[in-house]
Amino acid sequence: MLRMYRMLVIASFRSRMQHPFNFVFGTLMAAVVNVVEFSLIAVVLSRFGSVQGWSTYEVAYLYGAILLSKTLYRTVASDVHHLEKYLVSGDLDQMLTRPVPVLLALMAQNVTIYVAEFLQSAVMLAISLSVLIGSGQTSWLAVPQTLFVVLCGAIICFAIGLATATAGFWITRIRELQVITEDSARFAAQYPLSLYPKWLRYVLCTAIPVGFANYIPSLYVVRGELGGWILAATALFTAGCLALSMRFWRFGLSRYQSAGS
Amino acid sequence: MLFAVLARKSFKRNLQYRMAHLLQNIGSLVFGFVYASIWAGIGAASPLGSYGPQGMVAYVAFNQSVLHIVLFLTNGLGLEQSVRTGHISLELMRPTPLFYQTVSREVGNIAYQALYKSVPLFIFYFLFFRLPLPSHPAVYGWTALSLLCSAYLAICLQYLIGIAALWTTESRWLFWVNYACHLLLSGFFIPLEWLPGWLRHVSAATPYPFIQYHTTRLFMGLEGPQPIIGSALWGALLTALCLGATRLARRKLEIQGG
Numbered sequence: 129m130l131r132m133y134r135m136l137v138i139a140s141f142r143s144r145m146q147h148p149f150n151f152v153f154g155t156l157m158a159a160v161v162n163v164v165e166f167s168l169i170a171v172v173l174s175r176f177g178s179v180q181g182w183s184t185y186e187v188a189y190l191y192g193a194i195l196l197s198k199t200l201y202r203t204v205a206s207d208v209h210h211l212e213k214y215l216v217s218g219d220l221d222q223m224l225t226r227p228v229p230v231l232l233a234l235m236a237q238n239v240t241i242y243v244a245e246f247l248q249s250a251v252m253l254a255i256s257l258s259v260l261i262g263s264g265q266t267s268w269l270a271v272p273q274t275l276f277v278v279l280c281g282a283i284i285c286f287a288i289g290l291a292t293a294t295a296g297f298w299i300t301r302i303r304e305l306q307v308i309t310e311d312s313a314r315f316a317a318q319y320p321l322s323l324y325p326k327w328l329r330y331v332l333c334t335a336i337p338v339g340f341a342n343y344i345p346s347l348y349v350v351r352g353e354l355g356g357w358i359l360a361a362t363a364l365f366t367a368g369c370l371a372l373s374m375r376f377w378r379f380g381l382s383r384y385q386s387a388g389s
Numbered sequence: 390m391l392f393a394v395l396a397r398k399s400f401k402r403n404l405q406y407r408m409a410h411l412l413q414n415i416g417s418l419v420f421g422f423v424y425a426s427i428w429a430g431i432g433a434a435s436p437l438g439s440y441g442p443q444g445m446v447a448y449v450a451f452n453q454s455v456l457h458i459v460l461f462l463t464n465g466l467g468l469e470q471s472v473r474t475g476h477i478s479l480e481l482m483r484p485t486p487l488f489y490q491t492v493s494r495e496v497g498n499i500a501y502q503a504l505y506k507s508v509p510l511f512i513f514y515f516l517f518f519r520l521p522l523p524s525h526p527a528v529y530g531w532t533a534l535s536l537l538c539s540a541y542l543a544i545c546l547q548y549l550i551g552i553a554a555l556w557t558t559e560s561r562w563l564f565w566v567n568y569a570c571h572l573l574l575s576g577f578f579i580p581l582e583w584l585p586g587w588l589r590h591v592s593a594a595t596p597y598p599f600i601q602y603h604t605t606r607l608f609m610g611l612e613g614p615q616p617i618i619g620s621a622l623w624g625a626l627l628t629a630l631c632l633g634a635t636r637l638a639r640r641k642l643e644i645q646g647g
Contacts, residue, residue, distance in 0.1 A: 150559050157562040157569075164569040168578050172431065175583055180430040304409045307416035316423045323426040 132228060136236030159244030166191055166252070169319070182320045185256040189350050191318045192252030193274065193342040197281030198314055199245040205286055207237040209310075211293040212302045221386050230381060231290075253278075256350075266350050273349045276359065280366040281341035285314070287366075287373035288336060294373070294380035313338045340365050391485060392493035399497025403505075410505055417510055421453030424578060425518060440580065444609065447521060450514035451605050452577050457502040457510075459539045459600050460571055466491040466544070468551025469560045477555070481642060488548065488631050495544050523610055531614040535604040538620035542596050545627035552631070555638045570595070576602030596623040 145151060166188070173184040182190075202209060211234065214220040223233045253274060260266045292309045296302040317338040321329050333339035345362045347353040403410075425446045432442025440448060468491065471477040480487055514520060523529060546567055554560040571577065573588070575597040581589055592598055603616035 150562075153562040157565040161565050161569045164573050168572060169427070171579055171584065171588075172427070176431045176435050176437075178434075179427060180433065301409060304412035304416070307413055308419065312416040312419035312423075315420060319423065319427060320430075323430040324422070325426075328422070 133232060133236050136228075136233070137239045141239055141241070155242075155244045158242065159248060162195070162245060162248050166248075180320060180322055182322075185259045186346075186350055187319060188252050188256040189260070189274075190320065190342050190346055192249045192256060193278055193281060193346065194314055194317045194338070195245060196249035196253065196278050197341050198285050199242045199249060200278070200282035201285040201289060203240065203242055203246075204282070205235040205289065206239045207234045208286070208289055208293050209306070210238070211296050212300070215296050215300050218386050220384065224384075231377065260350055266352065270349050273345075273359065277342065277345045277349060277362070280345070280362050283366045283370055284337060284341045285310075287369040288313070288338070290373040291376050294377045297380035297384050309336050317342055337365070337369060340369075392489055392496075395490060395493035396497035396500065399494045400501045401497075403498060403501035407505060414506055414509060417453065417456070417506070418513060421450060421510065421514060424449040424453060425514075438580075438583075439611070443518075443521075446518050447609060448580065448605055449578060450518055450520055451511070451608055452601055454507050454511035454514060455536060455539070455601070455604070456577075457506040458499055458536060459543045459575075460568070460577075461502070462543055462547045463495060463498060464547070464564050465551030465554060465560055466495050466547045468548070469554040472554040472558060478642060481639060486632075486635070487638075488635050491548060491551070492544055495547070499540050499544075523608060525610070528608065528610060531617070532604060532608040535607050535614070535617050535620065538617060538624060539600045539604050541624050542600050542620065542627060545624070545631050546596070548631045549627070549634060552634045552638050555641050555643075571597055571600070574598070575600050576605070580606075596620075596627065599623055 169187060169191075170184060173179060173187060178184075179187065207214070208231070211220075214223070214234070220230070223230050226233055257266075257270055257274060261268060261270060288309055289306075292302060292306055295305055299305070313332060313336040316324065316328070316332055321332055321339050321343045324332070329339070333344065340362050344354075345359055348356065348358045428437070428445040428449055429442060431437065432445060436442075437445050468477065471480055480490065483490065515522070523532075547564075550560050550563040550567060553563055574592040574595055576592075581592055581598055581602050584592060599616060599620040603612065603619070606612045607614060607616070
């Protein structure tokens with residue numbers, strides 16, 4: 129299965145590189161947008177010091193962790209996010225006839241390596257961790273813990289993305305739903321959830337659980353709050369999210385009716 | 390007359406997607422909510438200058454509401470798509486200037502977005518955050534005029550992005566450059582006086598502050614209507630650039646698509 133995925137990914141990557149100019153500029157511009165987005169909050173924090181007790185480096189940690197998680201998810205499961213175009217055009221029908229699981233085929237289509245996002249999030253995590261470790265706020269154990277947090281975060285982002293895509297089997301157009309469940313939820317998770325009112329915090333930790341992708345585990349990893357058990361709880365929660373979304377996907381696929389011509 | 394018809398058609402086309410746009414509005418609400426929460430969090434420990442914590446929430450709430458009028462326009466006014474499909478040749482053949490055709494279509498789109506996106510968003514923020522409203526009636530008129538100028542500047546920028554596709558085929562990356570510049574230089578999230586000095590100078594040399602910063606401060610009663618003159622001057626300059634680019638584009642046309 130993994131060998132097949134690798135072959136499909138290489139083929140997809142080769143087709144992308146047929147337009148190297150677009151690839152290079154697209155990468156550069158993605159980097160510019162992400163840097164600007166974070167510099168907005170960095171400028172504010174450098175002027176006012178902190179936001180509800182969270183320093184610039186702690187916010188950078190949250191930002192870097194969720195960005196890296198999202199980037200991993202979008203790289204490994206590229207066209208799960210773009211299921212709408214297959215549903216609208218009817219191209220999903222062809223995938224159903226292939227001797228490859230539909231989900232695997234979707235994950236391997238149009239694979240994009242988000243170089244800018246990878247670099248930016250890794251650099252942000254590296255800088256914030258080195259400062260926090262250097263100041264004695266946390267120890268070197270935070271490094272492997274962060275890798276674990278990012279892995280769990282990527283799986284949670286995938287689970288949310290898959291569940292949202294599955295809704296497309298009933299409503300076909302899912303872009304607007306993705307704005308809520310993926311874009312705006314992830315955007316909210318870039319900052320400490322303690323900023324938001326209780327109801328929004330509950331939503332971000334249950335219905336759209338991006339809080340577990342960075343904020344909840346980082347309370348322990350970078351601030352030493354709660355206790356080590358929260359990492360085990362995060363892993364358990366992540367496994368639950370994945371299992372639920374896969375189950376929902378299989379159910380949705382069994383209800384698929386072609387919409388194309 | 391033709392331009393009014395194009396604008397009306399564009400408005401009516403959008404009406405077909407009201408439910409989808411309602412969902413989009415929920416996403417926009419969350420974005421605005423996050424920005425407002427950040428300032429509320431900072432405001433808990435800082436007086437936030439002349440704005441004050443409540444003033445900053447009002448500042449970002451107004452800015453977030455008008456984004457659908459001044460930033461979230463059709464990517465390159467649809468010109469990039471026209472270049473890719475070859476449809477641009479038909480558009481240039483029409484006995485009406487390309488610039489006015491595309492602007493008219495976008496005017497209809499913006500009118501729709503103002504009515505079905507910006508106004509509901511502002512009403513929600515107004516009720517939820519208990520935002521203060523201007524007490525002087527003239528402020529509403531000046532703000533509306535300033536917003537019209539902002540929308541026109543945004544249309545011109547999108548036109549220049551779109552027409553660039555005649556040379557580069559793909560101009561999506563320019564769209565993202567404009568988006569990034571807008572976020573940072575328009576005062577959308579941070580009032581310009583709080584930017585580092587060098588960035589403030591960069592911002593002052595662009596039309597971006599006239600697209601959001603001055604309009605919002607005008608609505609909040611923090612400055613008078615004088616900056617509208619700046620908007621008009623930028624509008625004239627960008628119009629000249631758009632018309633000049635169109636003239637060059639006529640000589641550059643290559644038919645893509647099949």
